[in-house]
Amino acid sequence: MxxxxxxxxxxxxxxxxxxxxxxxxxxxxxxxxxxxxxxxxxxxxxxxxxxxxxxxxxxxxxxxxxxxxxxxxxxxxxxxxxxxxxxxxxxxxxxxxxxxxxxxxxxxxxxxxxxxxxxxxxxxxxxxxxxxxxxxxxxxxxxxxxxxxxxxxxxxxxxxxxxxxxxxxxxxxxxxxxxxxxxxxxxxxxxxxxxxxxxxxxxxxxxxxxxxxxxxxxxxxxxxxxxxxxxxxxxxxxxxxxxxxxxxxxxxxxxxxxxxxxxxxxxxxxxxxxxxxxxxxxxxxxxxxxxxxxxxxxxxxxxxxxxxxxxxxxxxxxxxxxxxxxxxxxxxxxxxxxxxxxxxxxxxxxxxxxxxxxRTWSQDGAVVLxxxxxxxxxxxxxxxxxxxxxxxxxxxxxxxxxxxxxxxxxxxxxxxxLTPRRTADTGPYRDDAVVHGAPRLGNRPGGGKAMRFDGTDDFLRLIDCPDELRVGAEDFAVATWVQYKTRGQDRGSGLRRPLLWAYGQGPAAKQFRLEADPATGRLEATVNAGTGPVTVTSPTRTDDDKWHHVVLQRHGGRLELSVDGRAPATAATPTGPAGDLRPGGAFTVHLGTRPDYKAFYAGALDDVRVYGRALSRNDMARLRDGHDVTDEERVHLAFDAIR
Missing domain, CATH: 2.120.10.10 (Neuraminidase)
Structure with missing residues (x-):
């Protein structure tokens, strides 16, 4: 079957x-x-x-x-x-x-x-x-x-x-x-x-x-x-x-x-x-x-x-x-x-x-709803x-x-x-992502395979709220390759298209996220420790259907969004307990959608990594050149296969 x-x-x-x-x-x-x-x-x-x-x-x-x-x-x-x-x-x-x-x-x-x-x-x-x-x-x-x-x-x-x-x-x-x-x-x-x-x-x-x-x-x-x-x-x-x-x-x-x-x-x-x-x-x-x-x-x-x-x-x-x-x-x-x-x-x-x-239960079953x-x-x-x-x-x-x-x-x-399909986390914690919808694997020139989302119902989830993905008040980073083109039906929708969304949703929910704004053609990075969002926008458009290397990170009390190694867009974020993003209970990290499933990303992602520290310029350059950076790596989704 x-x-x-x-x-x-x-x-x-x-x-x-x-x-x-x-x-x-x-x-x-x-x-x-x-x-x-x-x-x-x-x-x-x-x-x-x-x-x-x-x-x-x-x-x-x-x-x-x-x-x-x-x-x-x-x-x-x-x-x-x-x-x-x-x-x-x-x-x-x-x-x-x-x-x-x-x-x-x-x-x-x-x-x-x-x-x-x-x-x-x-x-x-x-x-x-x-x-x-x-x-x-x-x-x-x-x-x-x-x-x-x-x-x-x-x-x-x-x-x-x-x-x-x-x-x-x-x-x-x-x-x-x-x-x-x-x-x-x-x-x-x-x-x-x-x-x-x-x-x-x-x-x-x-x-x-x-x-x-x-x-x-x-x-x-x-x-x-x-x-x-x-x-x-x-x-x-x-x-x-x-x-x-x-x-x-x-x-x-x-x-x-x-x-x-x-x-x-x-x-x-x-x-x-x-x-x-x-x-x-x-x-x-x-x-x-x-x-x-x-x-x-x-x-x-x-x-x-x-x-x-x-x-x-x-x-x-x-x-x-x-x-x-x-x-x-x-x-x-x-x-x-x-x-x-x-x-x-x-x-x-x-x-x-x-x-x-x-003692054991069937992997198959009859779906009621x-x-x-x-x-x-x-x-x-x-x-x-x-x-x-x-x-x-x-x-x-x-x-x-x-x-x-x-x-x-x-x-x-x-x-x-009923067995969930997954794509492997090759990092040290093996937090494989659950695959939903029908995203397909395609090629990224010089970079192996990439996960392609249709913008309708494709998304991934990192589930079971592992402690290594609870971002606190310390520095952290998310790095990924991104390719997308703004669709005509998205321009007037008013909905940003989520590439990655961690934790909750709403003005008082702890969260960090990366989204594509179809109105401007640019990426937005947001963190919220529960007191309100802090957002930065990429200086240039990224919806040109070309591959871009993107890094969202908190570094020394500032939120940074860097594209292709250029100078990042930055904004000050709360520090200490006021900047603690750690969710108090269970949480999920979504890729390709947001927690309410009312917006989906149309485009591709590859080499998604989460770190428990900020990345240096040299780290970012190494990632762009196809090298591994594994120090304090929490997740690495290479998208080599869906199983």
Whole structure:
């Protein structure tokens, strides 16, 4: 199968239902041919054979409707009689985590094609935050238990609204979600007194296979926590009485500063063990953004060694996902498949499979949505299909919640390689760049190959925020060869074309960048330590379709932009702490676009280098003459190949 850019890229209701599901998955049929088409690929056209899964069947929750601005954190479950429940957080003021948040529900009796009216389960008339819904169904009684989190609000020292103490609460339904009984009291047995944070799910829990005919299977839900000393971990919550009462079970804790599981999704494996796959708290300096663990007994005091370990070779950004073991089939995982350390990297939602109980995951998968998409949850549907509820919106991963369904046959036919394409960093740190769109390699006279961008959807990313690319208050330099010609459609657009953009965007975001201004035909270099931009412009035009060697650097408190070794354009920049460009959290370095993907570079780049020091005139001359300058080299993209 041809490789491509990544950007192109359970509740068990008894043995009879499990058997039906297993058979029907093998014989799964395709969704209605009149299902609506999906949204266009935000990052450009795909080869014709890459169709992905069938487009969304329905949208239970739409932003700015039914009294709410935003819907987030989807949870999907199937009741005993086959009714489908979509549960979500409904946010009254934007999509922020801080604000008035209600728990809402919609029901479907036709496998998700249409949905009934919106019901508010918790939060009506309460300015607090109800969230992280984690439902689970008891197959014997049909009772639906809904564990969820609740917090009030308080003010910090500056008067900003912040989250108050967070606790877990419980709601029940005995009529397939039509009505709910809510317990106003917290569940103190599920939270240790020294915990500063506690949550459940999000996403459905599981009912274990019954061990005796006269006893319903144990109900299990995943949770996570953080202590007052910033140790974090995961814990299983379980009920042996059909969800009436709940107890805290197996726990795994990570010391402060080490990767810890967050938002654990779980399912039961064929051998009876519980498998968990969680978002990792580790974001920077690692490509592994998910952790997994297995446990035999949910009521045990601890997870067996080694507990949660990184899931290697699974490109994914920090986000909640969902796992579902198919009876007689593979283990499924849904999560965004674009690699990266930022929440803004939530793109290209895909379904992957594992044939070895989660120890390894397929490099290929079925793409659900190639645009931005966030959290998701799966559930087994009556008749043998799998339902999927997921977040998406226009230009952001969050706001709307959509539903689709698929069978095993569709998964197999839609599978494509999700392995990110890369171009090598030959410097000492090996921070290879991820390739997006379809940039091509062309020749640079006397200089080997060069990367050519089409100005529409081609770009590269340096991801996972390695420490060597955190520019502080010290000198640094970026050197590259540049060739471009201003296009007619660019002259009146008012958009500068970004060649390189590091870190954030906006007047208060730390950043440094190099852009082409189509109005003047010149290059601009900008640094911003968070107090406002400092910009210099090249003295001469560079849009003549010829190759130019360009150096952007900070040298002794001045920003310099030099072209072809000529005297640089300069401007004073803040020094000391006021000039510190180091981003506080996760970051990305983009080449060929800016962080919001609203402008793209049309032209070529070659021999892109980043240094942790300023370059001398002799250094610049050596680079122009084709020699290496490796002292304090942080990145060197030679563009010899795309692999």
């Amino acid at each position: 041809r490789r491509g850019s990544v950007e192109r890229a359970g509740t068990r209701a008894g043995a009879a239902f499990a058997l039906t599901l297993a058979v029907a998955l093998v014989l799964a049929f395709v969704l209605r041919p009149d299902a609506p088409a999906g949204p266009a690929d935000a990052d450009g056209p795909e080869p014709a054979h890459r169709t992905g899964l069938t487009a969304a069947v329905s949208a239970p929750f739409n932003a700015f409707t039914e009294g709410y601005d935003c819907y987030r954190i989807p949870s999907l479950t199937t009741t005993k009689d086959g009714t489908l429940l979509a549960i979500a957080e409904a946010r009254t003021s934007g999509c922020a985590d801080i604000g008035d948040i209600d728990l809402v529900l919609k029901r479907s009796t036709d496998a998700g094609r249409t949905w009934g009216p919106l019901q508010v389960i918790r939060g009506a008339g309460d300015p607090g935050a109800y969230g992280s819904p984690a439902p689970v169904v008891d197959s014997a009684s049909g009772r639906i238990s809904l564990l969820h989190a609740y917090s009030t609000w308080t003010a910090d020292a500056d008067g900003n609204r912040v989250r108050g103490p967070r606790e877990l609460r419980l709601a029940h339904s005995t009529d397939d979600g039509a009505t709910w009984t809510t317990d106003p009291d917290p569940q103190p047995q599920l939270k240790d007194p020294d915990w500063a944070w506690v949550s459940v799910g999000p996403g459905r829990g599981v009912q274990m296979t019954p061990t005796r005919p006269d006893r319903p299977g144990r109900l299990v839900i995943g949770s996570d926590y953080r202590t007052g000393t910033d140790a974090s971990g995961a814990q299983l919550l379980y009920s042996d009485d059909g969800g009436l009462t709940w107890a805290a079970g197996a726990r795994w804790s990570a010391p402060a500063g080490t990767p810890a599981p967050s938002e654990p999704a779980l399912t039961q494996l064929p051998d009876g063990r519980i498998y968990l796959n969680a978002r990792s708290t580790a974001t920077c300096g690692t490509p592994d953004h998910r952790l997994s663990a297995t446990v035999d007994d949910a009521s045990a005091p601890a997870f067996p060694a080694p507990g949660f370990t990184p899931v290697a070779d699974l490109p994914a950004p920090p986000a909640s996902g969902s796992v579902l073991q198919l009876p007689g089939g593979p283990l499924l995982l849904t999560a965004p498949s674009r690699p990266g350390a930022e929440s803004s990297d939530r793109w290209t939602l895909a379904v992957r499979t594992s044939q070895d109980e989660g 190639r645009e931005r998409a966030g959290y998701s949850d799966m559930a087994a549907l009556p008749g043998g299909r799998v339902g999927l509820l997921y977040e998406t919106a226009n230009g952001t991963p969050h706001g709307y919640i959509k539903f689709t369904a698929f069978g095993l046959t569709e998964l197999r036919s839609a599978a494509e390689d």
